[in-house]
Amino acid sequence: MNDDSASRIVAALRRRIATAPPGAQLPSNRVLVAEHRASPVTVQKALRRLVALGLVESRPGVGSFVRSVPAAPRPADLGWQTAALGSPRIRTSGLSSTQRASVPDAIRLHSGYPAKELLPERLVRAALLRAARTEAAVTRSPAAGLPELQAWFAGQVAAGAPSGVTPPSARDALVVAGSQSALSSVFRAVVGPGQPLVVESPTYWGAILAAEQAGVVLVPVPSGPGGPVPEEVDRAFATTGARAFYAQPTFANPSGAQWSRDAGLAVLEIVRHRGAFLVEDDWAHELAIDADPAPVVGHDHDGHVIYLRSLTKSVSPALRVAAVVARGPARDRILADRAAESMYVSGVLQAAALDVVTQPGWATHLRSMRHQLRIRRDSLLEAVTTHAPALQVDHVPRGGLNLWARLPDGTDVPQVVRDCESRGLVVAPGTEWFPAEPSGPHLRLNFAAEDPARFAEAGRILGEVLAPSA
Structure with missing residues (x-):
């Protein structure tokens, strides 16, 4: 056969x-x-x-x-229990499924990064060679980062600020070795051990891990394709006394959700009223497909937003360069924490990153990347829809790297992952993106790391695993 x-x-x-x-x-x-x-x-x-x-x-x-097939019943919406129950007292943190090694010929939909061919390889290699010939190769960089790179990050925020809003200065941008280290410092310096932190559910697994290692108590609020309901965020602040809300308003990992402008302003007003912070993780700023990013930080006048921006996904995973933009005492506390842990970021990596994003070819690369991400997203969506109809993708992301797919209620997610892997397909179980018990069974499928020519095969494997032939 x-x-x-x-x-x-x-x-x-x-x-x-x-x-x-x-x-x-x-x-x-x-x-x-x-x-x-x-x-x-x-x-x-x-x-x-x-x-x-x-x-x-x-x-x-x-x-x-x-056959006359009745409409599938709407899955029960149990997300409200996320806020009612809060985060469990004991969680087990380990290596994420996105970091697992796979056999060379496997179809990899579990990755957290784009494929090599989507990156500006020529710009990166040339920038590293030039950086290696500068003083950065043999000198220590400032603890807060190279001034020119600080100015670039601050300028990115200022470019989106409307009139009447005072943008951050170059001094307010702290260069860090990737957004993961930034999250750890922010949670330690701004929230503190034993203190509550409001988070979206689902949310980035790395933020959950960083918060747990910092001893922070997670306070989850349910979040959908348009983000969380502002009233739920305000209720979480009111009932817990939290001083910060960690969120991804732009192309969230894993769901691809994007807040509307009104939702962002509503949440910003809540943190202002509560005398708290919004920790805005803008990890996918350069990964837009059908919508342009509009960070909430652009509307922040008084330092309520602590803004994270990383170049790891768009430039190269080998250049782990990111920035935390924060003002006032919060900035000083975060800098002190970073200096105590890592002292400074390699000047060579900073110089190379700055070189890449200031080259004329950078804008061309971003346009090409947007086009390629659209092709890959649509190809994987078509493959899943055609071959694995039991998977439900309620929200087509307008940016980012992933499809967030709902499995039928009652599905044994670990078994699905094992069955897929035995057939040569590696997928990420959605469990680890929930700070409390999952509201339903999910898979996160990365459409940017694998050859799109293999998406149809991936869809067929998913279909066979979820609905085996008689």
Whole structure:
């Protein structure tokens, strides 16, 4: 039997079924054999798959017919329990599924990074060579970062500030070795051990890990495609006395959610009223697809937003350069924490990063990257929709690297991950992106790290794992 031939017949019949009325008769097995140039055994296998999926009804001696399929019931919305129960007292933190090694020929949809061909490799290599010939190669850089790179990060924030808002200065931008180290310092310096931190649920697994290592108590609020409900955020502040809210308003990891301008202003007003901070993680600023980023920090006049911006995903994972933009005593505390832990960031890496983002080719690279991300996102979405209809993608992300897919209620997520891996597909279970118990079973599928030509195969594997053929 030829699995590829059976899969092609299944895909063709599903397209026909999609436009056919319930009860319509499909072509006979003999016609399908001739039409697809396949063996009778392969055609029968394809029809059994369609029966197993509930799309076709087989009547012995009569033929195969399009089955009347009732609309799938809406999954129960249990996300409200996230805020009601809070974070569990004991969690186990370990290596993320995104950091797992995989066999060389596996289809990798678990990664947290874009593929090498999406990065500005030529710009990076040239920048590293130039940086190695400067004084940065043999001198210590300032604890707060190279002044020119500080000015670039601060200028990025200032460019989005409306009139009447005082933007941060170059001094307010602290260069750090990646956003993960920045999160650790912010949580230690601004929140503190034993203190509550409001977080979206789901949220970035690395932020959960950093908060736990800092001894911070997580206070989850449910967050959907448009972000959290501002009233839920305010309630969390009121009931816990938290002094900070960690969030990803732009193309959140894992869900791809993007806050509206009104939602961002509403949350900013809440933290102002509560005398608190918004820790804005703008990790995907350069990973826009269908919408431009509009960071909340651009509307912050009085230092309520602590802003994180990383170049790791858009420049190179080998250049772990990011910045924390903060003002006042918060800035000084974060700098003191960073200096105590790592003293300073390599001047060579800083010089190379600055070189890349100030080259004329940087803007060209970002336009190309946006185009390629759109192609990859749409290709993976089509593959999942066609071959794995049991996976539900409620929100098509307008930027970022991932699809956030809901599995049917009651699915054994670890078993699905193991079954996929045994077939050569590596996926990330959604469990680790929840600061408390998951509100439902999910997978996070990265569309930027793998060759899009393999997405159809990935979709078929997911479909087989979730709905095995009879």
